[in-house]
Amino acid sequence: MQQKDLGLCGVGIGLRPCHYAYIEKEHPDSNWFEVLSDNYLCEGGASLTHLEKVRSTYPITLHGVGMSLGSTDPVNMDYLKKLKSLIKFTEPYLVSDHLCWTSHDGNYFHELLPLPYTEEAIMHVANRIKLTQDYLEQQIMIENVSSYLSFNHSTLTEWNFLQTVAEEADCLILLDINNIYVSSHNNEFNPYTYLTELNTKRVAQFHLAGFEDKGTHLFDSHNAAVHLSVWELFIQAVKKFGSLPTSIEWDNQIPDFLHLQQEALIAQTFMENYAVSK
Amino acid sequence: MLSLNDLQKQFVKGLHTESDEILQCIHTTTKLSPAQQIGIYQSSVIGAKQKTLKEIYTTCNKLVGEDFFVAMINEYIAKKISTSPDLADYGENFSEFIIEFEPAKCLPYLSDVAKLEWAWHKLFSAATTKGLNFEKLAECYVSSGENIIFHLPPSCSLITSHYPIHRIWELNQDDYVGEQTIKLSEHELYYFLVWRNDLKMRIDLLDSITWHVLFLMQTRKTLGEIINELNQKFPNSDLTQILTTIVDKKWLAGFEIKS
Numbered sequence: 001m002q003q004k005d006l007g008l009c010g011v012g013i014g015l016r017p018c019h020y021a022y023i024e025k026e027h028p029d030s031n032w033f034e035v036l037s038d039n040y041l042c043e044g045g046a047s048l049t050h051l052e053k054v055r056s057t058y059p060i061t062l063h064g065v066g067m068s069l070g071s072t073d074p075v076n077m078d079y080l081k082k083l084k085s086l087i088k089f090t091e092p093y094l095v096s097d098h099l100c101w102t103s104h105d106g107n108y109f110h111e112l113l114p115l116p117y118t119e120e121a122i123m124h125v126a127n128r129i130k131l132t133q134d135y136l137e138q139q140i141m142i143e144n145v146s147s148y149l150s151f152n153h154s155t156l157t158e159w160n161f162l163q164t165v166a167e168e169a170d171c172l173i174l175l176d177i178n179n180i181y182v183s184s185h186n187n188e189f190n191p192y193t194y195l196t197e198l199n200t201k202r203v204a205q206f207h208l209a210g211f212e213d214k215g216t217h218l219f220d221s222h223n224a225a226v227h228l229s230v231w232e233l234f235i236q237a238v239k240k241f242g243s244l245p246t247s248i249e250w251d252n253q254i255p256d257f258l259h260l261q262q263e264a265l266i267a268q269t270f271m272e273n274y275a276v277s278k
Numbered sequence: 279m280l281s282l283n284d285l286q287k288q289f290v291k292g293l294h295t296e297s298d299e300i301l302q303c304i305h306t307t308t309k310l311s312p313a314q315q316i317g318i319y320q321s322s323v324i325g326a327k328q329k330t331l332k333e334i335y336t337t338c339n340k341l342v343g344e345d346f347f348v349a350m351i352n353e354y355i356a357k358k359i360s361t362s363p364d365l366a367d368y369g370e371n372f373s374e375f376i377i378e379f380e381p382a383k384c385l386p387y388l389s390d391v392a393k394l395e396w397a398w399h400k401l402f403s404a405a406t407t408k409g410l411n412f413e414k415l416a417e418c419y420v421s422s423g424e425n426i427i428f429h430l431p432p433s434c435s436l437i438t439s440h441y442p443i444h445r446i447w448e449l450n451q452d453d454y455v456g457e458q459t460i461k462l463s464e465h466e467l468y469y470f471l472v473w474r475n476d477l478k479m480r481i482d483l484l485d486s487i488t489w490h491v492l493f494l495m496q497t498r499k500t501l502g503e504i505i506n507e508l509n510q511k512f513p514n515s516d517l518t519q520i521l522t523t524i525v526d527k528k529w530l531a532g533f534e535i536k537s
Contacts, residue, residue, distance in 0.1 A: 041364060044406035044433065046477045066363035072283040079363045104286045108360040110326040110368075111319060113289065116303075120282050149315035150305045153279045188307055216309045217318065 008032055008059055008093040011264040011271070012247040015060070019257045020050040027057060028257060030264065032093070034247040037064040040090075041082040051090065061094040061205070061247070062086065063174075067132060068108075069142065070101035070115045070125050080135050087138060094205060094245070096141035096174045099125065099162060112145040117154035117161035122168060129169035141204055142166060143174040146182040146211075146220035158183065159198045166202045173200065175241070176207035177234045178226065178249075182218045195236050203241045208234060208267055209249040223252035226263060234267070235274050243275035292316045293323055327355045330365050334399045335372065337450040338392050342385065350379055366403070370396060387441035387462070394443050397435040397472040398479055404433040407531035415533060422535050424502030428495045431531040434473035436493055442468055444481045475528065487515045488523060500536050 010031035015023075017039075022028065033054055040051050054060065066079050087095060100112040115121050133139055144162050156164070166173050175198075184191035210224030226234075226248070238244075248263045280288060280303060292300035293316065304312035331351045332339060339347040354375050360368045373392035376382050382389075418426060437443075445460045469489035471482045484492075490511070494504045508515050524530060 038364060042366075042403035045403040045474065047403055049477060068363065070282075072286055076363060101286060103363065104290050106359075106361055107290065108363050108365075109290075109293070109323045110360060110365045111322045113286075113319065116282065116285060118279075118282070124282055148310075148318040149312065151285070151303050152305050153303065186307070186310075187305070216314070219318070 008061070008245045009243070010245065011267045012059075012061065012245060013257075013260050013264055014063075014247055014249045014251070015051075015054060016250070016254055017047070017050070018254055019260075020054075022257045024050070024053050028261060030058060030261070032059040032061065032245070032247075034061045034063050034249070035090070035092070037062040037083060037086055037095075038066050040086055041066075041079075048089075055090050060090055060092050061096070061245075062090065062092040063143075063247075064095075064097045065102065065110075065112065067097040067128075068102040069097060069099065069128050069132070070113075070121065071103045071128075072101075072124070073103050073106065075128055075131055076103075077135070080132060084136050087136060094141055094172075094174075095136065095138055096143055096172075096205070098145050099142045099165060100145045114145070114147045114149060114151070115161075116151040117156040117158060119155065122156075122161065122164050125165050126168035129165070129171050133169070133171060139171055141172040141174040142169075143176050143207065144179050144183070145176075146179040146186075146218075148186050148217060148219075150187045157189075157194075157197070158187075159194045163198055163200045163202075166200065171202070172204040173202045174205045174207060175203050175237060176209070177237055178207065178209040178211055178230050179220060181227070181230050181233055182211050182220050185218045191233055192236060195233070195240055204244060206234065206237060206241075206244055206246040207249055208246060208263070221252060222249050226266070231266070231270065235270055238271050238274045239276060243271045246271065289316075293320050295320075324352070324355055326365060327360065327368055328352070331355075331369050331372065334369050335392055335395050337395055337447050338376075338388060340450045341388060341391065341446070342382070346381070350376070350382065353379065366399070369399075372396065387439070387443060387446060390437075390439035390441055390443045391446055393437055393439075394447055394470070394472065394481065397437060398481075401433045401435060401472060401474050402479060404431075404474065406433065407431045409528055410525065410530050410532060418533070418535055424500060424505070425536040426501045427498050427534050427536055428501070428530050429532040429534070430492060430496050430529060431473070434471060434529060436489060436496060437470040437472060438489070439468050439470070440466065444468070444470060444483055447481065471529070473529065482527075487512045488520050491517070491520050492524065492529065495530075 012032035012034050013030050015033040015035050040047055098112050100115060102109055102113060180191050180194050208226045209222045210226055212219045212221040246267050248260055250260060288300040291297035301312040304315055306312060328351055354372060373389045373396060376389040376392055441462055442460055448454055469484045469486050471484055473480055491504060494507060505517060508517055
């Protein structure tokens with residue numbers, strides 16, 4: 001599959017309904033917006049109207065949670081049909097979902113559930129990504145998720161699994177820096193090893209977000225500013241993979257838009273200072 | 279070693295605490311046992327559904343209070359799986375569940391309020407229609423008036439209740455200012471149309487005849503059949519006036535001729 005010219009650069013911000021009015025009125029500086037595709041798979045109403053307005057001014061990417069790429073259920077073609085319509089409607093620069101499963105036996109959990117890192121899982125997920133890309137006529141990105149457990153019978157590391165799936169499926173990688181940090185803490189591995197050993201040119205975007213320290217584990221809550229330790233990891237990622245499009249995610253206890261712009265500015269500064277020309 | 283399918287099957291059983299077989303497959307960390315690790319996912323799965331139901335059924339929540347509402351939705355979540363990747367589809371039959379929920383039986387209007395809130399939630403993002411083509415309608419009316427089947431917009435829903443649920447809903451809105459008392463009457467039947475006027479949501483209290491005309495349209499009765507039924511049930515009704523109101527309010531999205 002042809003990799004499309006990304007044509008997207010700098011730091012973008014996750015589009016959230018509480019910011020519609022401000023964005024439409026003030027047209028604030030933002031290189032682009034990341035849109036949660038699942039919130040716009042409807043047929044009409046205010047959400048789509050706001051999305052149309054934002055899209056008329058800013059580049060967008062679509063980021064979803066519903067593909068259930070790792071599930072052993074049949075691929076939900078109805079979901080993909082709706083997503084394809086949204087892609088046609090919005091003409092996004094990138095389309096992404098997660099390397100996980102969210103459904104089993106027709107039961108949807110609305111949570112990013114972990115996969116075992118095995119050869120069987122690689123082939124299974126890669127085949128579903130290929131089918132998805134063929135149907136959407138669009139190369140997609142897969143994102144590493146935050147995990148709270150790992151399986152005993154995994155035969156690969158998470159980064160090897162991510163890289164092999166992406167290569168097998170000919171898709172791109174959305175590298176979530178916060179998720180690497182959260183998973184490394186919870187599953188007791190070195191996050192810098194993840195970056196060092198991830199050797200691929202398929203990384204096309206970074207994610208940044210805040211986590212919550214629950215004492216016994218870190219939780220990917222998206223309700224806080226990016227933590228210092230994640231910024232440090234981000235610098236390493238930028239040094240290795242370059243100045244890739246990066247988005248700030250904030251989903252709970254969402255602050256005003258100016259606060260998100262400040263986070264974006266920090267990310268932009270790190271990118272400009274540490275990126276190596278690629 | 280479990281196959282991927284069996285692993286997911288056991289994981290789901292672990293989420294629902296039906297089996298702890300999955301725990302043997304989970305790596306123990308220095309801080310958390312496998313049971314605690316899967317417990318994190320259990321909390322997230324339930325939490326996502328709780329959040330959705332709280333967002334959809336805000337009035338029900340206010341009517342019964344947070345503790346009662348959480349207990350009610352927890353039982354609902356335990357009984358009803360989600361069958362759609364879209365979390366916004368979860369909670370469709372909550373009003374039916376409330377009828378059977380023993381502790382809520384002393385609140386007979388609660389189920390109808392839930393029905394109203396579900397309609398509001400779904401119609402908010404229903405398809406937008408262009409409205410009637412009057413020129414074409416005029417042509418068809420001349421040639422085959424009685425065989426016309428009118429289409430209601432997908433962004434409208436007809437509801438009845440023995441309780442003034444529109445007032446109950448209104449009083450529980452954050453920005454409501456006005457009369458704070460509601461007279462509950464169990465004998466009267468209220469007729470509602472929940473609909474979206476462009477992007478603005480509305481709840482209209484209708485007279486019974488207008489509601490019935492819209493209901494007959496929704497059940498794909500022809501204009502001729504509607505006239506016959508009105509003559510039988512409401513002999514003194516003025517269909518022309520009712521149709522004028524329906525058209526003026528933009529409650530019609532289109533029409534077809536019955537073949």
